[in-house]
Amino acid sequence: MRARMLLNDFEPTVICKASKMAPTSGNNPSPSINLVIAGHVDHGKSTLIGRLLHDTNSLAEGKMAAVKAMSERRGMPLEYAFLLDALQAERDQGITIDTTQVLFNSEKRSYLIIDAPGHKEFLKNMISGAAQADAGVIVIDVEEGIQEQSRRHCYLLRLLGLKELIIVVNKMDLIEYSQRIFDHLKKHIIEYLSEIDLVCKAVVPISARDGQGLIDLSEKMPWYTGASFMDTLDQLPEANSTNHLPARLPVQDVYKFDDRRIIAGRIESGTLKIGDELLFTPSNKRAAIESFEAWNATSQKTKAIAGESVGIILNEEIFIERGHIASLSTDAPIETNVFRGKVFWIGNKPIIAGDRLKIKIGTAEHTSEVQSIENKIDLSSLEAIDADLLEKNDIGEVVFRTKSTVALDSFEKNHRIGRFVLIDEYETVGGGIVSMQGYADQRGLYDVTSKNIMAVSSRVDINAREAYNGHKGGIIWLTGLSGAGKSTIAMEAEHQLFSKGYQVNVLDGDNIRFGLSADLGFSPEDRTENIRRIGEVAKLFAEAGILVITAFISPYKQDRDRIRAIAGDIFHEVFIEADIEICENRDPKGLYVKARNGEISDFTGISAPYEKPRNPELIIDTGDQGIGESTTKLLSYIDEKFSI
Amino acid sequence: MLFATPIILVAMDRLDTLEAQSIYILREAYAKFDQLGLLWSLGKDSNVMVWLAKKAFFGHIPFPLLFCDTGKKFPEMYEFQKKFTAEWDIKLIVEECPPIEEIDPTLPPASRSAARKTEALKRLIKKKNFQSVIAGIRRDEEGTRAKERVFSPRGTDAEWNFKQQPPEFWDQYKTDFPAGTHIRVHPILAWTELDIWRYIKREHIPVVPLYFSNKGKRYRSLGDHDITFPVSSSASNVDEIISELESTKIAERSGRAMDHESENAFERLRTDGYM
Ligand SMILES: Nc1nc2c(ncn2[C@@H]2O[C@H](COP(=O)(O)OP(=O)(O)OP(=O)(O)O)[C@@H](O)[C@H]2O)c(=O)[nH]1
Ligand SMILES: [Mg+2]
Numbered sequence: 054m055r056a057r058m059l060l061n062d063f064e065p066t067v068i069c070k071a072s073k074m075a076p077t078s079g080n081n082p083s084p085s086i087n088l089v090i091a092g093h094v095d096h097g098k099s100t101l102i103g104r105l106l107h108d109t110n111s112l113a114e115g116k117m118a119a120v121k122a123m124s125e126r127r128g129m130p131l132e133y134a135f136l137l138d139a140l141q142a143e144r145d146q147g148i149t150i151d152t153t154q155v156l157f158n159s160e161k162r163s164y165l166i167i168d169a170p171g172h173k174e175f176l177k178n179m180i181s182g183a184a185q186a187d188a189g190v191i192v193i194d195v196e197e198g199i200q201e202q203s204r205r206h207c208y209l210l211r212l213l214g215l216k217e218l219i220i221v222v223n224k225m226d227l228i229e230y231s232q233r234i235f236d237h238l239k240k241h242i243i244e245y246l247s248e249i250d251l252v253c254k255a256v257v258p259i260s261a262r263d264g265q266g267l268i269d270l271s272e273k274m275p276w277y278t279g280a281s282f283m284d285t286l287d288q289l290p291e292a293n294s295t296n297h298l299p300a301r302l303p304v305q306d307v308y309k310f311d312d313r314r315i316i317a318g319r320i321e322s323g324t325l326k327i328g329d330e331l332l333f334t335p336s337n338k339r340a341a342i343e344s345f346e347a348w349n350a351t352s353q354k355t356k357a358i359a360g361e362s363v364g365i366i367l368n369e370e371i372f373i374e375r376g377h378i379a380s381l382s383t384d385a386p387i388e389t390n391v392f393r394g395k396v397f398w399i400g401n402k403p404i405i406a407g408d409r410l411k412i413k414i415g416t417a418e419h420t421s422e423v424q425s426i427e428n429k430i431d432l433s434s435l436e437a438i439d440a441d442l443l444e445k446n447d448i449g450e451v452v453f454r455t456k457s458t459v460a461l462d463s464f465e466k467n468h469r470i471g472r473f474v475l476i477d478e479y480e481t482v483g484g485g486i487v488s489m490q491g492y493a494d495q496r497g498l499y500d501v502t503s504k505n506i507m508a509v510s511s512r513v514d515i516n517a518r519e520a521y522n523g524h525k526g527g528i529i530w531l532t533g534l535s536g537a538g539k540s541t542i543a544m545e546a547e548h549q550l551f552s553k554g555y556q557v558n559v560l561d562g563d564n565i566r567f568g569l570s571a572d573l574g575f576s577p578e579d580r581t582e583n584i585r586r587i588g589e590v591a592k593l594f595a596e597a598g599i600l601v602i603t604a605f606i607s608p609y610k611q612d613r614d615r616i617r618a619i620a621g622d623i624f625h626e627v628f629i630e631a632d633i634e635i636c637e638n639r640d641p642k643g644l645y646v647k648a649r650n651g652e653i654s655d656f657t658g659i660s661a662p663y664e665k666p667r668n669p670e671l672i673i674d675t676g677d678q679g680i681g682e683s684t685t686k687l688l689s690y691i692d693e694k695f696s697i
Numbered sequence: 698m699l700f701a702t703p704i705i706l707v708a709m710d711r712l713d714t715l716e717a718q719s720i721y722i723l724r725e726a727y728a729k730f731d732q733l734g735l736l737w738s739l740g741k742d743s744n745v746m747v748w749l750a751k752k753a754f755f756g757h758i759p760f761p762l763l764f765c766d767t768g769k770k771f772p773e774m775y776e777f778q779k780k781f782t783a784e785w786d787i788k789l790i791v792e793e794c795p796p797i798e799e800i801d802p803t804l805p806p807a808s809r810s811a812a813r814k815t816e817a818l819k820r821l822i823k824k825k826n827f828q829s830v831i832a833g834i835r836r837d838e839e840g841t842r843a844k845e846r847v848f849s850p851r852g853t854d855a856e857w858n859f860k861q862q863p864p865e866f867w868d869q870y871k872t873d874f875p876a877g878t879h880i881r882v883h884p885i886l887a888w889t890e891l892d893i894w895r896y897i898k899r900e901h902i903p904v905v906p907l908y909f910s911n912k913g914k915r916y917r918s919l920g921d922h923d924i925t926f927p928v929s930s931s932a933s934n935v936d937e938i939i940s941e942l943e944s945t946k947i948a949e950r951s952g953r954a955m956d957h958e959s960e961n962a963f964e965r966l967r968t969d970g971y972m
Contacts, residue, residue, distance in 0.1 A: 085711070113948035123960060139840025140859055141961040151862055153843045154836055156889055165887075177864040181846070184866030294708065305724045310757035317753075319721045348756040349900075360709050362720040364755055375728060399864060413869045416728075474869040481864045481871065 085156065085163040086292055089186035091179060091210065093200035094171035096192045097223040099149050101261040102168050103133030105283070108268050111157060112136070133262065137168045148172055152182030161287040171202050176446050177399040179206065180484070183213060187292035190219045195258075196227050198238055199245060204432045208249055208448060212395060212486060214468050217252035219285055225274065226260040232276040248435055255285045295359040298322035298467050301386065302379040303415030304333070308364070315346050315364040316373060321415065321469035323381075325363075326356035332382035333373055334460035339382060340367035376417030378460040378470065386460045386470060387494040391424065391614050392487055394473065395464075396443065396451045400482030403442040404451065404475075406667070411476040412453065414461050414487075415469075418476075424452040424667045451485070454668065458618060463489045493611055495618045518598030522556050525695045526598040528591045528620055529687070532607045532666060533629030534658050535644055536636035538675040538683060539604040542629065545684045547602060550691065558594055560587055560603045575655045581612050588616035595623050600695060608657045610664040625694065627687065628669040631676045633658045712896050715888055716749065721868065722847055722884040723753040723831070727760065729872040730829040730880070734790065736818075736972065737762040739774045740919045741904050742833035745893055746885055747785060748902050761788040763830065765817035767810075768794065769921040777905045792821040807924045807954035808962050815971045819855045822879055829880045832972045837889045838950055841964045849881045850874050855970030881972075890917075890949050891942045898935045909933045917949050926952040 090098045103120075106112050120135045123144060135144055143150050149170040157164045167186060169179040183189070189210045193203055210218060220242050228234050239256045246253045258277055259266035265273055267282045280288065300323030308315045325331075330341045345354035346364035357363045378386050398404050408423040429440035429449035443449045464471030464486035475483040519525050529546075531539040543559045550557045566573075569586055573579040584607050594601040607613050617624045636658065637645045648656035655661045671690050673683045709717070726733060735750060735758070737743045750758045764778065782789050794813040804812055822830065836843040846862050848870035863871045874880060885893075897904060907916045914927035915938075928947065932938040950956050956963045 112946075113951075114946045115948065115951070126960070137840075139844060139964075141964055142860060150860060151844045153840075154887075155843065156837060178862065181862075181865045305721070306728045308755065310755060310759065313755070315755060317724055319717065346755055348752050348754075358709065360714060360717055362717040362724070362753070411873075472867055474867060476873060479873045479875060481869070484864075484866060 085165045086289060087165045087167060087185050087187045088190065088286065088289075089167040089169055089183045089188075089210070090190045090192060091169040091183060091206040092171055092190075092192035093194070093197065093202040093206075094148065094173070096171060096194040096197065096200075096203070097134075097261045098171060098192045099134035099137040099168055100132075101192060101221065101223065101259070101267070101282075102155065102166055103136035104261050104264050105166075105267055106136060106155065106157065107133060108264050109157070109159070109283075150175055151178045154182070159283055159287055164286065169206070171206075173202060173446060176202075176205070177481075180209065180213075180397065180399065183210060184484075186210070186213070186215065188217075188219070188289050189215050190221055190286075192221045192223050192261075193238070193242065194224050195222050195234060195238060196224060199241060201432070204245070205446070205448075207246065207251060208430065208432060209397060211249050211251050212397065212448065214464075214486075215251070217254045218246065219254045219289075220246075220256045221261075221282060222256060222258045223261050225258045225265065225271075226263050230258070230260075230265075230271070230273040232274070235277075254289075255279055257282050257285055295322035295467075295469055296324055298359070298469070299384040299386075299462075300325055300329075300379075300381050301415075301462070301467060301470050302331075302363070302365075303417065303470070304373055304375055304377045304379060305416050306375055307373055313346060313366060314370065315366060316379075317362070317364050318379070318416070319362045320357055320359050322359050322467055324356060324358045325365075330382050331367070331379040332385050333371070333377040333379050334386050335388050335458040336372065336377055338371040338373065340369040340371050342366075343368045376415070378415055378417075386462050386467075387489060388458050388460055388618075389489070389492060389495050390456075390458050390618050391452065391454045391492055391611075392459070392461065392489060393427070393450060393452050393491065394485035394487055395448070396475070396483050396485035397446075397448050398443040398483040399445060400475075400477060400480065401445060402477075402482075403444045404483065405442045408477075410453075410482070412455065412459075413474045413476065414459065414472070417459070419455040419457065419459050421453045421455040422668060424454045426451055450488075452667075454614075458495070461487050463487050491611070493615065495615055515596070515598070519697055522598045523697065524555055524600065525623075525697060526556075526595040527600055527623040527625060527695060528588075528595050528616070529600065529602045529691065530591075530607070530613065530616065530624060530626050531602065531604050531629050532613060532626065532669075534631060534633060534636045534663055535606055535656075536639045536641060537629040537631040538680065539606075539629050541680055542673070542675075542683050542687060543602045543604040545680060546687050546691070549684065549688060550600065555600055556598060557600045557602065560591060560594075560601060560605075562605055565605075575661075577609070577661075581609065584609070584612040585615065588619055591616070592620045592623075595620065600691070606657050606663070608661065608663040610666065613666065625671070625690075626666050626669040627671045627673060627690075628666045629683075630672055630674045635676050712892065712899060715885075715892055716752070716896070718887065719746075719749045719884040720753040722870075722882065723750055725868075725870055725872075726829055726831060726848075726880075726882045726884075727754070729870075732826050732828045733760040733831070734763040734821075734825070734827055734829075735760060735831040736833065737764055737778075737787075737789070738833070738919075739764070739770065739778055739905060740833075741893055741897065741908060742835065742885060742888075744781075744902055744904055745888075745896055746831065746833045747781075747787070748900060749884060751785065758785075758787065761790045763818075763821060764789060764791045765814045765821070766791050766793050767813055767817075767921050769923055771905070771907055771919070771922050773905050773907050774919065777903075781903065790821070790825070792817045792824075795820075804965075805955075805958035805962055808958055808966050810921065810924050811955045811966060811971060812969065815855070815966070815969060819970060822855065827879055829882055831882045831884060833885050834883055834972050835888050835890070835893075836886050839956065839963060841967050842886075845883055845886055846871070847883050847886055848872065849883065851879050851881055851970060853877045855879070857968050857970065859964075859968065891939065894935060894939050894942060898939065908938065910937075916952065917947075918953055920953060924954045926954070928952055 124132045153168045167182040169182045243253050265271035301321045302318045305318040343366045412419045412421045427450035428437040462470040471487040547559045570583045573583050591601045647653045648659040657663050794817040800812050834842045846865045910933040915930045916927050932941045
């Protein structure tokens, strides 16, 4: 019966002109601005959008009648939010569950309006919508003021990359359009936004339900001197393209459907042209663009810009796979296996150190371990507070360590490649933006400054060496405070291993400092360089099939991490643990005394930091066991890992 | 040479942006799922999708197209299918829809009729073990479709759990899911009806002639002949359709009976696995 009625609705067809429709720009309408409407639950986001669509005559015929019927059936006054809340459950509960998108044309341009749910339970849906936004509006109920989700949404939008927001103060009808109350709230809003480094583009008083201040200025608020909501939107700048950023093309796939080998992917930023030499990270292979391929194209493409999904043929057949990032060789992404992320956590279980998560960046997927939770943001005070875990809906800083080398950018430099998504088994549990603060690009370690050298590959392969030696080669990297027992354990282990037939060699502080690193002092830079040299030397030994044991304080985590990055699986970090008091009591070389007296500066543990390893392969606590026991522990580890 | 040739950047317009995004989505689906098929309903939207797939894979669509045959399509649609299966070099899998008697009798009549298609699709998914099915739905068609994800997981009985949709952001789609469930991929979710026609015009994509006005009526949306109705229109070519759509206030699916049988009739259909 109803079906019949509705069929009659469109006979005869009435073609009516919309009053405030966008000028139809021929066949090439420009991309629209993606605008998210966010804010606390029930503050009137969906109503605002619904009313905007209604007042601009943007709705299809029959739509308002349907919404009227839905409202009446529920015994409520006309509910504009029902225009957006399409799910029965949403209307029954009067709450938005999932995000939705509608295209809307003002006189000036078109918008993709993203309605975000405000309820805490649905933050994951809010993010799903908000992550696409070029611009944002936060709706605040004038009676309720800034609430928890108003804060969280503002903070998240800032984290997602927005620099400015429009604030709408809604339900002005409830306070009889009082300027005094509005001004008071406005002050608070501006303060809060500036604290999180957001520019407040405008604070617009409206009544969404009654259509006041939306399209035109409201007669009920003659005191308001700003622009109406829609005029405020129309003043937003166009969305930025990413053409000016360094070129990044994450490889999506390599196709061989016919005799062409096509590298497929979308240019996330920058531009590419035929002849450009591409560097693929992390494989570090290079080749130049020979052509852009396309099906049914009218002309041969010679260049491509950000946002295009391209197919490239290279001038050389190098090994490339999904996940690699192509860039110009002059401006490549960072290579690292450790980075810091500002994370929003939406998993049901909290995230803690030691968690194993899949990380997606661009088209790459990496297995990673949570090295540490650094802090959590308190959204009221905006302070970063110490935390061991992030619970659902928390925001905080987390350090990740990946198994293999990852190509990425810091979010600041290139937001398209500087962001990641976290997966736990089947579920998306969080996302974040990359900060490299405190961590070095490891690319320098592979890159060679001098150009005219060639790696020579040995004709003796590693398996042959291992078979000959009867064990694998590798690096046992001892780290710990002076006096913790590194040298003693190293020498004792070397002795015992040698008598068991091991090819073994100890690199110790003093023999290196007198020779290889005689030119270096103890400043942080010199220490870093010292450790780099030792790492390279240790790697050469290890590659020759020898088991190398190093005994250096190596206080900086990032220096040790770099060696892990150069050496890979053959690197075994062993933490020789002993409290500073114990070491100071032992003081075999009398150095602690001198350091305390100020005779030695930059002394680790006293006047220079020691950064404990977070996930070493082995921990040997020498505080409460003798050298014999400690050595035995090391030897059984070596036995397990290095025997063949 | 004194001056290097400046590179002139031609900005992407809306259709370029939509095309690039859809191609990206299709390639993601193909990279992630071995068992993959694309629903070709023969309508304008699915033709655009086939076209986009041709572009995404440089002329070779590396997965089969699926057609759930209700036996009640218009003759023009079957003709179109025959012609372009050959012309576009398509690997086609046809699944007959079960008779109406096998469908839940508590559904309103048009919904019940439409649900035959869902049932055929479910059987096809089981039979071929599909991990993923690509469907040409769009957000602007209908409210519950507007709430969809690009990669939308379906349960063991193809059901849509709209209250528990996975987060989806930064074009990182859900690709991890338990065996026995599948993912609906929606490459043209962001397109509007007008975008579809402008793209058809730009690319010269063939469509079933029923879309063009005949004796003052044309179809805006094509389904089974017994539950789809034409609208009054004089638009007899793509350009005229575009200018009609630029000003019309009539909803695209107003001629689809099953959308309007009750407040949530279409939602119910979709929750059960309809596209
Ligand atoms: N008095 C008054 N009520 C309003 C106004 N705007 C919205 N409301 C009412 O506030 C309630 C919540 O509105 P919604 O639009 O659903 O709120 P929302 O922000 O979309 O809520 P969620 O999406 O669930 O977070 C509804 O009952 C609206 O009718 C307004 O300007 N004045
Ligand atoms: Mg809402």
